[in-house]
Amino acid sequence: MNVLLVSRGSTHHGGHDAIHRLAAAATETTGVPVRACFLDGAEPSLHAALDAVPEHCEVLLVATHLPPDRYLDTWIRRAVAHWRSTRGRRARILVAAPLATQPALVTAVGDAITGEHTTLDGNPGPFRSPAWSQITRHRRHVLVCRGPRCTAYGADHVAATLGNRLKEHGLGDDVLVTATGCLFPCNLGPLVVVYPDDTWYEHVDAGLAVRITDEHLRDSMPVDGRRPRDSPPL
């Protein structure tokens, strides 16, 4: 059996590393291969992790959310159904009871109460800084949807390609890239939106991400994108 720890990606990068470390420690303790993956916002995606499981191997999904997160529970089921329908794979996939309902959690809280404590004192750093009143002077703001559907459709590759390409062109100060949650037109995902040009790029893959970076963000020649006013009325 392969085990996947499935988490939300909307935490800081240190949080992602902690989940990967937890997976490595669980592999060592149980002798079962345990890998971390993310429903949205971080890599590897649940789809990519399922792709990497050998054919015909049983997969157990363990959602790592505290407190309980109904969004994650619901979306794991949707993402797996989408993965099955798009990959044509027949792996047996199980899902574990939420961590929040595991008796060991109560033991862990008890251990935290009776274990070693650290006094909080001193000043770890200023809470405010004059620098944090500055609005960055970027020319363009790019939104990359990392909601669960866009992530399932490959937004992780899109975000990586955009980031690498911008770095190659030295456009880091010119273009602010923000990963977002769902932007609503999920059927058009992966979605990339460029402001202030108000251009929405749909079904973005690595090739289109390169063109958006080179032609639109570097050369100011928008690729064929769509503007909200081009959409038919609902």
Ligand code: FES
């Ligand atoms: S998940 Fe990207 S638009 Fe909904």
